[in-house]
Amino acid sequence: MQDSLSKLGHKGTPELGPSLLGGVSLPAAVLHEAALAHNLAWMQRFAESHGARLAPHGKTTMTPALFRRQLEAGAWGITLATAPQCRAAFASGVVRVLMANQLVGQANMAIIAELLEAGADFHCVVDSEDNARELGHFFAQRDLTLKVLIELGVAGGRTGCRSVESVKALARVVDAEPGLALAGMEGYEGVVHAEDPVPAIRDYATRLVEAARCLDDEGRFAVDLPIITASGSAWYDLIAEAFDTAELRRRFTPVIRPGCYVVHDHGIYRQAQQGVLSRRPDLHAGLRPALEVFAQVQSLPEPGLAIAALGKRDIGADQLPEPLRRYREAGAVDEVLSVEGWEITRLMDQHAFIHLPDSADDVRIGDVVAFGASHPCLTFDKWRRICRVDERLDVTEVMDTAF
Known part of the structure; x- marks a missing residue:
């Protein structure tokens, strides 16, 4: 009983x-094992062939056994969206965690502070001076350093700085906070909406690269080989191509973050994959x-x-x-x-x-x-x-x- x-x-x-x-x-x-194993190997090969690291978005599955499979296949880390998700991933053995979101709220900051004290290699996103100052104060009081990535957004989109000038201004604020270390640039192309999305996403990727290079030229990054990261599950080929052709590897760590690839689907991502294969017929079955x-x-x-x-x-x-x-x-x-x-x-x-x-x-x-x-x-x-x-x-x- x-x-x-x-x-x-x-x-x-x-x-x-x-x-x-x-x-x-x-x-x-x-989950069918044959398709799962195929997808794990396929996306890892794709990332490596473009000189990028793979940090799959774990919010798709929130399944620790799949996180471990992704890391065993060669993933650089796991991306998450919230502080509790990051805690769950770290508890399951994920050490390198990229939170592709802003860290707001004292309770959420406390969760991340505990992870840092336990040895997590953690990064999160900032897009406002107020948030940067609050984070800096919180983590400095605990004698911790939080690695942050500045997010570049798009007009009418979701989060993120709306211009390179605001990126540069925010970098100066981060630089002045002893509890913060500027570790790279982050973006998300899935909020780019246009009648013809492909050139619009390529333009956005170019802006992201230019912003990262601008901060690098100004000496704003506090780490060697700062991260430059974007890519959801629909347009990862365009982002990887932009990072690859810009030859960022000598100055940055390019990271792509698709999550749904691990199980794929019978709907919107099947349709998106058809677009990828039409742009990249060399990728074969997908x-x-x-x-x-x-x-x-x-x-x-x-x-x-x-x-x-x-x-x-x-x-x-x-x-x-x-x-x-x-x-x-x-x-x-x-x-x-x-x-x-x-x-x-x-x-x-x-x-x-x-x-x-x-x-x-x-x-x-x-x-x-x-x-x-x-x-x-x-x-x-x-x-x-x-x-x-x-x-x-x-x-x-x-x-x-x-x-």
């Missing part, structure tokens, strides 16, 4: 055995979707309609999930049934409405369906446990998340 109670709250885990089709409580979030959510047909209440036990609490819904494959419960892995013409039309908390074509005359209650999702960040955060499976759909590892 006690062992059973210990599983409370952990949906999607093995109950009767390792087989995803017969032994796991569904729905379950699933990334592979590794994340799926498996769920069962729960009801066949009327002709042409199936209800799956899958909802917004289980899978990201910024785009409706995509039915990929179907199996019989406890059936053979190689006996794949058709989902051709299946379409999810509506998603509730725990239910997916699926329109079935007339040809779908073999559907049974309990059939197991694999669903693809868009934007993996919005699926991972719905799970405390993720199942990693082999080619036989046997669970080989249950990975904890740390949201």
